[in-house]
Structure formats: structure tokens, C-alpha cells
Amino acid sequence: MRSMRKWAAVLALVLAVNLALPVRAGAAKLVAITFDDGPNKTWTPKVVEALDRRGVKGTFFMVGGWVATKEELVQQMAQSGHQIANHTWEHLNLKDLSGEDVKYQVEKSREKLAEVAGQSQFLVRTPFGVRTEKVRAQLNAPLILWSQDPAKGKQVSGEKMARSVISTIRDGDIILLHDSTEANLDAACRIIDALQPKGYDFVTVDELFRLRGVTPQNGQIYKSVPPQTDPQAYDEGRLKEHWAYSSICTMEETGIMTGDSGGWRPNRYLTRAAAAEILWRTAGCPAPAAPVSFRDVSRQAWYAQAVDWAAETGVVKGTGRGLYSPAALVSRQQFYVMLDRLLQAQKTAWSTGCGPAYEDSFRISSWARGAVEEITGMGFSSANDRELFRPGDPATRAEAAELLAWYLTLE
Template identity: 70%
Template sequence: MKHVRRWAAAAVLVLLLAQLLTVPAGAAKLVAITFDDGPNQTWTPQVVEALNQRGVKGTFFMVGSWVATKEDLVRSMAEQGHQIANHTWEHLNLTGLDAGEVRLQAERSRERLAEVTGQKNFWVRTPFGVRTQTVLNNIDSPLILWSQDPAAGKQVSGEKMARSVIRNIKDGDIILLHDSTQDNLDAACRIIDALQPRGYDFVTVEELFRLRGVTPRNGVIYKSVPPAADPQAYDENRLESHWAWPAISLMEDTGIMTGDEEGWHPNRRLTRAAAAVVLWRAAGEPQARRRADFLDVPKSAWYAEAVAWAEEAGVIKGTGAGRFSPAAPVTRQQLYVMVDRLLDRGSVSVGTGEVRSFEDSFRISGWAREAVERIEALGFTSRNDRELFRPQDPATRAEAAELVAWYLGVR
């Protein structure tokens, strides 16, 4: 009986720990799940169905010559948001091939995938991960390899593959599987079902690079995209190529958001003080009737007038004990709530348009969900939100610029 009680107590402890692990903590943990050697008439549709049921987008490295008779499947996968990628034309071992032969393998496959999907760019993964200098010089693409290979080229059960990935997973990993067997399908389902509750979000390889602010270069090998040591850093010489450049340019022209002597800092986190000032300027710099009641807002602070208006208008509220915490970062869902409070609620209802369902929609807090859905329904679509919403990530200046630029067009 004592043993039974001990096992029961242990089971309860495991359940409690599992519940704790499901609580998101800070920025999203991102991983990409990829599949080689397709399309397969039997297994690829089942893998796609399993991913869709879980709200996950995968990356499929396809052999160009194997697309024949499966064009509708490949086209549908692309339309659903899965990333189609290039696994060469014939799945040959490229070791020892000359430059022309390597180029032919990559180009013939790229042309076939483009013909079927209407897309242009297809990142390459070579069969067997071959990475000779001849390959790197002639594929005209980044070489996308992997950091998690649970089968290591052997016949391994789905349970064993999943256990290996779940035990060793790291933020930014690229997982290698194949859409060609039942074991790989089982592994994919087990991996996703185990890691999503632990705060991992599954994205395409392209999305992984973009959300991490990394621009892959042709002829360079990539095995993972871990979080940057300084995620707020950005090369200001490349500002016009930033995904939010149109909004950034508008913010500069209107004076709502400007840079400093060192640059515009698009990836820098937006603080509560900065958010108050930006929204105050976007609203036309209205005059507040009184000072802010917050204890930590000095009358001489550069953000004092904006905070006084934001509090009075209900755009920004304290975090308890009458404090404002000006240096605290604003999360993405908080930013949506603030902008939603600026909107004229009497003019448009929440249900006027389509509300997207992100893979991580379940992570949006209840108090923020209506605001997020309302802004989506009003027609806002971020260029940086294709698969994930990342509600608890700190909002960046670029993300704020894009949302405020939209607000200026609908207010």
C-alpha cells in the first residue's frame, strides 16, 4: 500500500510539473520540423493532415523528378502555407559530381517546383547532407541541414525518434524527418504533441530565419537558427531591406517614431514609456487635463505628458500599486490592446472581417483575445505574422511602427 501511495504521489507531481511547463515564459521557443524524400503518394498527405490538425506548418524538401502525378498535392501544400523546398532532381549523392552536374540537379528540380507552385525560390537540402565545396558553389541557395537527426540514417521506430528529439531539443533547432514511412509520421505527431505544451512553436525554415532576423546567404551551411546573443541588434545599413521598412519610413516622415544618432533600431524592444509617446503622437498629441496618477512618472519626464493622456484615455493602465514602470517592455498582445483602445468602438464591430488562427493562438491571454481578434477583423495583417502571433514576445519598434501605420489608415 505504501508503494501505491508513493506512485500516486509521484504521478500527481508529474501532472503538476506538466501543467507548469505549459505556462509560456517570455519569448517564443521556435523549432522547424522538416521532411525529406517526398512527395510520397501514401505518406505525404498523411503527414500534412497530421500537421494541419495541430496547426503546424512544415518544410518539405522534395525531389523534383518525383513530383510527377502528385502536382495537385504539392500545389495544395504550398497554398496551405507549408514551405516547399528543393531536394535536387534525382536524389543522387552529389559527392564527386562536377559543377555542371550539381547545377543541373538543383536547377531542374527548382524549375519543376516553380512550375507546379508558382513560387520562385526554393531553399536546398542535398541528399545525405553532402556539402562539398563544389556543391556550395553551385546550388545558388543556402544549404539547409539539421541539428536534430533522430534516425541517423537507420530504421528507427517512431517512438525512439520522438524520444531522441524531445530529450535533446533546443530553441532554434531544425528537425530532420522523412514523409515516407509510418514511423516518421508517428515521430512527427509525438514530437509536436510533446513540445507544444512545453512552449515550443513549430515554424517553417523560412519563418525560423525571418523571426530570428537572420538572412541566409547562398552557399552557406545552416543547421539551426538559435536566438541571437543580442536580438535587438540590427545593421542599420540594411534598414531599407527590413520587412517593416514601409511603416518605418512613414513613422519617420510623420515624426511619430524617429531614430537617434546611432540608427532607427527596428529590433529594439518597445518600452511602456515609448509606447505611450508613440500612441499619443499617433492620436494627434491631445492635451491631458491633469497629471498622471502613477507614482513613478516625474513631471519633468520626457514621456510625462503622453502618459497623462494615455491614462486619462484608458489606453495605458498601471501594473498595480499605482505604478507605471516606464522601462518595462510591452508585449505584442499588450500593444494590440493599447491600439484597440484607440479605435472608435462604435464605428466597426469585431466580426467585420476574417480572424486568422495562428499556431499559437491558444497562448493569447483571455484579456487580450478580443483586441487581437478585433484588429485582425478590421483588416490588419502583419508581414511578420504568418504562422505565429507570439503574444508574450516583447514588441519591437518595427512591429509597433507597422501596427501604428495601419491605425493611421483606419482611424
């Protein structure tokens, strides 16, 4: 019994200091797994089932002329979040066709996919990866190729294909497979099962573009979408186009978060000092009863009073040894925990339900799971991504603004 109490104390200490650790949160590694030459009556449903079991959404480049007898399957795939894309009408080699015939192959397939999937715009992948200027001029869509082609047009075992991808995978890669053989199904399962534990998130091609802040252009070739050199950079001239713009306006109007001479900086990562400051402002800037002694928080610092309040109310814990680590970055799951503690400090009964089931929920740390479930159960869902939570990613100013703007609606 004494041993159990000892380990319980150790565990409590670990959980208590977790938020104080100056660990730099790392952005998730993103890859898109894509499938060509479907829909296949036998193998496409098996591929979809395998992906769904693993919480993965794939991108399926479909041949429009092969959809007619499988419309219900395609509708189900689109409704469940898999991305439907265009692989032309007849799977011909487009370099042998006139410009007019290329346009016909793309447009006829697009019309059929639109009729069945209920969408209007589709990414295009040309059969055999044809990418001539004449062909690209007729697509009226971005041309999506690949950076990982494990079969290279040959009959290869699933194990060999998977080994090729796993050994050379890079953040932002687009993987080419086919939903038409057992070997490809085997390869997909092996690839996902090996890479998910290594921190790779499998997203659709559309999500890959969106999460990387890239707007694909018609006729342009994309083989991968690697991380930006500076993921925190943002063109302030396009702020009105940012997914969190309405929340940013709310933060400006309330004075909780404001920009500076360089702009609003929506993609800038949130530090512990900034997190304490904006949560303190959200709470109405209450004066703490007494300053808390921190060796790394100057009493003249702009965030000192906010840190004192956060420590006093329990919004921030794990401040033993007189340290706060104000420059350390706050991960998404850490910010959820901080906001949830603010909710608890208000001692107000909020009604909760069942929040969204994120594909990567298995990555949410045990100490943060309750806070994430409570906030999402109260109705919060990020407009930036409704499929992935990305718990270890650094929280950005835009993500914090969206959460706090939602919080203000509760009052």
C-alpha cells in the same frame, strides 16, 4: 452567490493589473520541422494532415523525379503554406558525380518544382547531407542540413525518435524527418504535441531565417538558426530593406516615432513609457485633465504627460498602488490591447470582419483575445509574419510603427 461574486472580483482585479506587471516578455522559441525523400503517395498526405491539425507548416525537401505522379498533392501543399524545397532529381550521392552532373541534378529538380509549385527559388538539401566544396559550388542556393537527426540513418521507432528530439531540442533547431514511413509520422506528432505546450513555435525554414533576421547565402551550410546574441541589433545602413520601412517613414513624417543619433533602432523592444508616449502622439497629444499620481513616474519625465493621458483615457489600466512600471517591456498582445482601447476611447463605429487564423492563436491570453480579433478583423495583417502572432514576444519599434501607420489610415 457571495462566493461567486468574490471570485469574479478577484478575476477582474487580476485582469486589471495584468498590463501593470513588470514582467519581461520572452521571445518565442522557434524550430523548423523538415521532411526528406517525398513526395510519398501514402505517407506525405498523412503527414500534411497531421501538421495541419496542429497548426504547423513543414518544409518538404522533394525529389524532383518523384513529383510527376503527385503534382496535385504538391500544389495543394504549396498553396496551404507548407514550404517546398529541393532534394535533387534522382536522390543520388552527389559526391560521386562531376560538377556538371551535380548541377543537372539540382537544376532539373528545381525546374520541375517550379513548374508544379509555381515558385522559382528553392532551398536545397543534398541526399545524405553531402556538403563538399565541389557540390556546394553547383547548388545556386543555400544548403540546408539539420541539427536534429533522431534516426541517424537507421530504422527507429517513432517513440524513440521523438524522445531523442524532445530531450535535446534547442531554440533554432532544424529537425530532420522523412515523409515516407509510419514511424516518422508518429515521431512528428509526438514531437509537436510535446514541444508546443513548452512554448516552441514550428515554422518553415524560410520563416526561421526571416524571423531571426538572417539572409541565407548560396552555397553556405545551415544546420540551425539560433537566436541572435542581441536580437535588438540592426544594421541601420540597411534600413530601407527592413520589412516595416514604409511604416517607419510614416512615423517619421508624422513625428509619432523618430530615431536618434544611433539610428532608428527598428528592433528595439518597446517599454511601457514609450508605448504610452507614441499612443499619446498618435492621438494628437491631448492634454490630460489633471496629473495622475504615480510613484514611479517623475513629473519631469519625458513620458509623464503621456502616461497621465493614457491612464485618464483608459488606454493603460492596472495602475493601482500608484505604480506604472515605465521600464517594463510591452508584449505584442499588450500593445494590441492598448491600441484597441484607444479605438474604443474614440467611440467610433469601425466595421470588423474575420481576421487571420494564426497558428499560435491558442497562446493569446484571454484578456487580449478580443483586442487582437477586433484589430485583425478590421483588416490589419502584419507584413512580418502572417502565420504566427507570437503574443508573448516583446513588441518592437518596427511592429508598433506598422500598427500605428495602419491606424492612421482609419481616420
